Amino acid sequence: MAVFRKLAVAALALGGAGAAIFWWLTVPEKLGPEALAALGAGDTARGQRIFDAGGCASCHAKPKSEGDARLQLVGGVELKTPFGNFVAPNISSDPNDGIGGWSLEDFANAMLKGVSREGQHLYPAFPYASYARMKPADVADLYAFMKTIPAMQGRAPDHDLAFPFNIRRGLGLWKQLYLSNAPVVAFAEGTPEKVLHGQGLVEGAGHCGECHTPRSLAGGSEKGQWLAGAKAAEGDGVVPNITPEGKGINGWSEGDIAGYLETGFTPEFDSVGGTMVEVQKNMARLTAEDREAIAAYLKAIPPHPNGYPAQAPKPAG
Amino acid sequence: MKKIVFAIAALALATTAAFADVIADRQAVMKENAKQVGTLVKMVKGEAPFDAAAVVAALTALNDNVQKIDVAASFPAGSDQGDTTASPKIWEDLAGFQAEVDKFKAATAAAVASPAADIDALKAQVGTIGQTCGTCHEAFRVKKG
Numbered sequence: 001m002a003v004f005r006k007l008a009v010a011a012l013a014l015g016g017a018g019a020a021i022f023w024w025l026t027v028p029e030k031l032g033p034e035a036l037a038a039l040g041a042g043d044t045a046r047g048q049r050i051f052d053a054g055g056c057a058s059c060h061a062k063p064k065s066e067g068d069a070r071l072q073l074v075g076g077v078e079l080k081t082p083f084g085n086f087v088a089p090n091i092s093s094d095p096n097d098g099i100g101g102w103s104l105e106d107f108a109n110a111m112l113k114g115v116s117r118e119g120q121h122l123y124p125a126f127p128y129a130s131y132a133r134m135k136p137a138d139v140a141d142l143y144a145f146m147k148t149i150p151a152m153q154g155r156a157p158d159h160d161l162a163f164p165f166n167i168r169r170g171l172g173l174w175k176q177l178y179l180s181n182a183p184v185v186a187f188a189e190g191t192p193e194k195v196l197h198g199q200g201l202v203e204g205a206g207h208c209g210e211c212h213t214p215r216s217l218a219g220g221s222e223k224g225q226w227l228a229g230a231k232a233a234e235g236d237g238v239v240p241n242i243t244p245e246g247k248g249i250n251g252w253s254e255g256d257i258a259g260y261l262e263t264g265f266t267p268e269f270d271s272v273g274g275t276m277v278e279v280q281k282n283m284a285r286l287t288a289e290d291r292e293a294i295a296a297y298l299k300a301i302p303p304h305p306n307g308y309p310a311q312a313p314k315p316a317g
Numbered sequence: 318m319k320k321i322v323f324a325i326a327a328l329a330l331a332t333t334a335a336f337a338d339v340i341a342d343r344q345a346v347m348k349e350n351a352k353q354v355g356t357l358v359k360m361v362k363g364e365a366p367f368d369a370a371a372v373v374a375a376l377t378a379l380n381d382n383v384q385k386i387d388v389a390a391s392f393p394a395g396s397d398q399g400d401t402t403a404s405p406k407i408w409e410d411l412a413g414f415q416a417e418v419d420k421f422k423a424a425t426a427a428a429v430a431s432p433a434a435d436i437d438a439l440k441a442q443v444g445t446i447g448q449t450c451g452t453c454h455e456a457f458r459v460k461k462g
Contacts (some may be wrong), residue, residue, distance in 0.1 A: 237404075237459035259362055264445075264451050269355035270347075271447060273454030280451070 026172025028115045031108055036137040039108055047145025050138050052285040053205040054131075059088040059277040071149045073098070074297060075156035078103035079125050080231050082163030083135065083219060086125035092152035101149055107143045108136070114171070114179065121171035123159060124178070129221065130207035132181045138205060178220035184209065185301050198297025201290060202227075211239045211275070214307035225297070228307030238308045257295035258288070336396040343391045346382060346403075353379035354450075357443050367436045376432050379446075380425040388415050404459040412454065419451040424449045 020305040051057070056067060060073040062143035075090040099107065099117075106117040114121060114128035114245040122128065130141075164170055184203050187195065202208045213221045229241030229248060240248025249257060256267040261283040272280045283291060359365040362411040388411070405412045418445045424446050433439035 173403070236461070240460060240462060254410065263358060263361070265358050265414055269351040269358055271450035271454050273458045274460065275453070275455070277455035279453045 017266070020174075022169075025176060026121075027171045028113075028119055028121050028172065029117055029175075030113055030119075031105070033256045035112070035136060036105055036108065039104060039140040040137050042104070042137075042140035042144030044144045044148055045143075046138075047143070048207050049286065049290075050142040051145050052133075053201055053290070054142070054207065055279055055282040056091070059284065060091050062244045063217075071151060072152050074152045074154055079233065083165045084159065086123060086159050086161075087156045088126075089156050090152060090154060091146070093147060093149055094151035094153055097153050097155050098151060099146070104140060104143050107146070108139050111139050111142070112136070112181070114175065118207065121168045121175070123161075123168075123171065124174065125159075127207040127210045129178050130204060130210055132179055133183060133200075133206040135200065137304070138200075142205075159248075163297075174220065175217060175299035177218065184223055187300070191300070192296065194293050194296045195300045198293035199296070200298075201286075201294050202297050206294070208242070212242050222307070225304050225307040227301065228304035230307045231309075241304070241308075242298055243301055243307045244299055245305075249298070254292065254295040254299055257298055258291040261286075261291045261294065262288070320340050336393070336399055336401075339396050340390060340399055340401045340403075343403075346386065350379060353382070354443070354446065357439065357446075357451075363442050367439065369432070369434060372439060373432045376425070376429045376442075380429040381436060383422055383425045386418055386422070388418055401459055402458050404457050407457050410456075411426070414453075414457055417449070417457065421446075421453065422448045456457050 023266070028049070055069040056073065059077045059079070060075055061070050062072070062074065063077060065072065067235070073090065073092045075088045077088045078155065079086040079088070081166055085289050090098045093100040095101040101111075101119055109115045109124060110126075111128060111131045111134065113132070114124065114126070116122055159166075183199060187199070209221050209227060211233065212227045212229060214228065216222055227242050227246075229246060230239050231237075240246060242248050252260070252267055258270070260266055261280060262281045264284070266272075283294075321427065353375045356365075356371060360367050360372070392403065392407055392414070394408050397405045428442050428446060432440045
C-alpha cells in the first residue's frame with residue numbers, strides 16, 4: 001500500500017512536471033521590441049506588391065474573384081487537409097469581423113510569429129512559417145495596404161479539426177520545430193543580388209515552399225527537400241519539383257520560368273493548371289524584375305529528387 | 318477467391334487498355350493546340366516578329382481543331398484511369414466540364430472571326446484564349462507525378 005502511494009505521488013509529480021514543461025514550451029511568443037522597431041512606417045504602394053506576391057486574395061477573397069472583388073477579403077475558402085478542414089477568415093478592414101482593429105504590432109505578430117491579437121497560436125494553414133522570413137519593412141508595407149481595402153461584414157465558419165490538432169496550444173511545439181526567420185537556402189557571399197531578391201520572394205511572401213516542399217508527419221516543411229515537389233494537400237495530385245533538376249521545370253531557362261509566371265504558358269505552350277492558376281495570376285501582377293529574380297533563385301538552389309512517390313506502375317497496354 | 322481477384326485485375330487491365338487510344342488521341346489534340354498557340358505566344362513574347370498571315374493561319378488551325386472536340390467521344394467515363402492527367406472531377410461535374418469546352422470553342426471562334434491585326438490586339442486575344450486554357454486546367458486536370 002505504501003509502495004502504491006509512493007508510486008502515485010511520483011506519477012503525479014512527473015505528470016505535473018510534464019504539464020509544466022508543455023505549458024512553458026507552448027507559450028505563444030510575440031515579437032520583441034527590437035523586431036517591432038524594425039517595422040517602420042509602411043508604404044501603401046509597396047504593400048500592394050507584397051499583397052500580390054503573397055497571393056492573399058487567393059484564399060481570403062471569394063473563389064474566382066476578379067477586379068475589385070479581389071480586395072473583398074471576406075474569407076470562407078476551405079483547405080481540406082489530413083488534419084481537418086481549415087477555413088480562411090475575414091481579413092478585411094472591418095473592425096469587428098475583419099482585422100480593421102488590429103495595430104501594426106498585432107498584424108506583425110500574426111505574420112511573423114503566428115500569434116493572434118488575442119495572444120493565441122494561429123494555425124500554419126495561414127503560411128506564417130514562410131512569412132516569418134519576410135523583411136519587417138515588407139510586413140509594415142502590407143499593413144499599410146491592408147488599411148486601404150474595403151471593410152466587409154460577415155465571419156467565415158471556424159476550422160473543423162480532429163483531435164489533437166484542435167488544441168491550439170499544441171502549436172507551440174510545432175513552432176519549436178518549424179518556425180524560424182532564418183533563410184532556407186544558405187547562399188555563399190557574393191551571390192548576385194537578383195538571386196537574393198528572388199529568395200526573399202520565394203521563401204518569404206510568395207510562400208512557394210508551402211505547396212512545393214514535402215511535409216513531415218507533423219505537417220512541417222522538410223527543408224532537406226526544399227521545393228522538391230510534394231503530394232498535393234488536397235486531392236490525389238502532385239505539386240511539381242521546381243528545383244533545377246526537377247521534372248517540373250527540367251530544361252527551362254530563366255526566361256522560360258519568368259515567361260511562365262507572366263503568361264501562364266510553359267515553354268511547350270501547355271498552360272498553367274490546378275491551384276497554380278491562381279498563383280500565376282498573382283505573379284503576373286508583379287514587376288518583370290520580380291519574376292526574373294524568382295527565376296534566378298530557382299536556377300540557383302540545390303537540386304533534389306522528386307519529393308513525392310512515383311506514380312503506381314502503369315498496367316500493360 | 319484467386320479467380321475473382323484475377324478476373325477483377327483482368328477487367329481493370331482491359332478497361333485501361335481500352336481507353337489507351339482515347340487518351341492518346343485527346344493528348345494529340347492538345348499537343349496540336351499547343352503548337353498553334355505557341356506560334357502566337359512567341360510573337361507576344363517578342364521571340365518572333367508579328368506576322369498577320371501567320372496569326373490567321375494559327376488561329377484558323379487552332380479553331381478547326383478545337384471545334385472538333387467531342388466530350389462524349391473523347392472523355393468516356395472511366396478514362397481518368399491510365400497515363401492521363403484528366404481529373405476525376407470531369408465526370409463528377411460533366412456539365413461544368415462541357416461548359417469549359419464550350420467557352421474554349423467560343424473563344425477560338427471569336428478570335429478567327431476577327432484575327433488580331435497588330436501586336437497589342439494579339440496580346441489581348443492570346444490572353445483571352447489562354448485564360449480559357451487555365452480555368453479548365455485549374456478545375457479538370459490533375460498532375461500525377
